[in-house]
Amino acid sequence: MEFRPGHLTGLVELFPRIFEDERGFFWESYNEPVFTQAGLPTASQFVQDNHSWSKKGVLRGLHCQHEPFAQGKLVRCTQGKVLDVVVDIRPDSPTFGQHEKFLLTAERGNMLWVPPGFAHGFIALEEATFMYKCTNLYNKPAESGLLWNDPELGIDWEFETYGIETPIVSEKDQILPTWKDFQSQVAVK
Numbered sequence: 001m002e003f004r005p006g007h008l009t010g011l012v013e014l015f016p017r018i019f020e021d022e023r024g025f026f027w028e029s030y031n032e033p034v035f036t037q038a039g040l041p042t043a044s045q046f047v048q049d050n051h052s053w054s055k056k057g058v059l060r061g062l063h064c065q066h067e068p069f070a071q072g073k074l075v076r077c078t079q080g081k082v083l084d085v086v087v088d089i090r091p092d093s094p095t096f097g098q099h100e101k102f103l104l105t106a107e108r109g110n111m112l113w114v115p116p117g118f119a120h121g122f123i124a125l126e127e128a129t130f131m132y133k134c135t136n137l138y139n140k141p142a143e144s145g146l147l148w149n150d151p152e153l154g155i156d157w158e159f160e161t162y163g164i165e166t167p168i169v170s171e172k173d174q175i176l177p178t179w180k181d182f183q184s185q186v187a188v189k
């Protein structure tokens, strides 16, 4: 497994070692001592596993849960490919408000460790199965997030590159706060 730090502190992209033969392929997606060595959470810290499937063009996000329910997420795409986007929402971070994008594909098996303190989302660039482990349980009242197309965040979701005309966004995600509103909400909490 190769571990590549993201530009935003705390993010880690994981690339498994892939063994291919005439039958197909094999790789280790989790190995406790290897994860410990890399400073990543291990099995007992992951308390919830999630699995979603999305049509091409579905955009989910950007989601987070406020403290003390913030979740770290180890995410991966096991069918198709997604553009994964994270926004740094740690007020004391020098990169507060900045985002980073990762192309996660089933073929490469790459994963992303997103620590607590980020809003997270993705767009399915083709039919995609998305699976992830979380370090905290789902807590509906603690749900929050950011509006995916807020100009202030300035995220290019690369629709043109992948032939997506209009993203499919849930009603809930269409009314998430802008970056400006999110900051004032956090400030009053």
Ligand SMILES: Cc1cn([C@H]2C[C@H](O)[C@@H](COP(=O)(O)OP(=O)(O)O[C@H]3O[C@@H](C)C(=O)[C@@H](O)[C@H]3O)O2)c(=O)[nH]c1=O
Pocket (backbone or CB within 6 Å): 050, 052, 060, 061, 062, 063, 064, 120, 121, 122, 138, 170, 172
């Ligand atoms: C996230 C979640 C949802 N649900 C339920 C609530 C709802 O009725 C239904 C669908 O929920 P959502 O629309 O929030 O699903 P979705 O938009 O896929 O939410 C996910 O998006 C990605 C980007 C993330 O980062 C995740 O943490 C999570 O927020 O599933 C759970 O039971 N447990 C969970 O952990």
